[in-house]
Amino acid sequence: MSTTPPSRITHIINLPTQLDQPVSVVAAPGVSDTHFRNAIESSLFKQWLKNIQTETGLLANGAISLKQVLIQGVDMFGERLGFLKFKADNIDKETGQKVPGIVFARGPAVAVLILLDSEGETYAVLTEQVRVPVGRLILELPAGMLDDDQGDFTGTAVREVEEETGIHLNAHDMVDLTAFLDASTGGRVFPSPGGCDEEMSLFLYRGNVSKEKIQQLQGKETGLRDHGELIKVHVVPYDKLWRATADAKALTAIALYEMAKRDGLLP
Structure with missing residues (x-):
């Protein structure tokens, strides 16, 4: 008897640098809805999104696109998000190859x-x-x-x-x-x-x-x-x-x- 796998928690974001390509932010198995929300609303994640869209950011000249972000782990310091681990699927448009994108975010x-x-x-x-x-x-x-x-x-x-x-x-x-x-x-x-x-x-x-x-x-x-x-x-x-x-x-x-x-x- 087959069972349908549970649907993943997903959030869609639209980046000004690639409006024609929405980005899926997905929770890895084991990441709760609460931790997922903490992750995507955290200053760590928002700052990373800001960084990749700056003049020297990886999306700046259109050579690389961001397809998906997989939220893999969240460590809370009390009520504050302390550490965040995620994997970003970045694609080099010329070669079609993925650019390594495993991120341990801890901030400044x-x-x-x-x-x-x-x-x-x-x-x-x-x-x-x-x-x-x-x-x-x-x-x-x-x-x-x-x-x-x-x-x-x-x-x-x-x-x-x-x-x-x-x-x-x-x-x-x-x-x-x-x-x-x-x-x-x-x-x-x-x-x-x-x-x-x-x-x-x-x-x-x-x-x-x-x-x-x-x-x-x-x-x-x-x-x-x-x-x-x-x-x-x-x-x-x-x-x-x-x-x-x-x-x-x-x-x-x-x-x-x-x-x-x-x-x-x-x-």
Whole structure:
């Protein structure tokens, strides 16, 4: 006895860049109606749709068309959508071939290079925490995701530094290193654009502290423990930072900082 498979949850969208080709957004098996609605109404998905239609977006010159989006997974952070995974069927019109389109969407984030001058030496502040995706402890810059749709990158950077290190910074003391990039880049960096939409602003803070403050920070345990953040602070000499961490955020921030100094954009 044959049974009819259940119909998939589907939503049709019309993009201004391809009005003659409506796009089907479909829920994969196991994705509930509630999660599907959360996905298509999320800022993550709306921003991705906006990105692909910009002047440099993949639909910009008409060479590629978007046929379908398959919503594969949704992770909620309380009532807010945190992570979204989907597969976009993009077709190269000249060859008829699909362009790889698996997307892990997590949205914008920030990281901060904190440099502390003390008695003639400069130190960098790192955090140590478990990173399950890579299966190990990582030394990295204080960092975090934006919690809302308002785009307050500087405010998020200040908050993350205080949560992860206990250091209170003022927004006006922060220097946006990624703002030195050419305007064509959008003023942010993409750590892994082959699979993830994350765009990151990298900030610099530099200040003077006592040797006692350096000692107090070393090994300090911080983080939002009730959220599972088990963080330990590390302070390392800045001239050894590039060898002390495999964190791409830190290495990119070093490069931006040093190039900005070389070009006279920073003292």
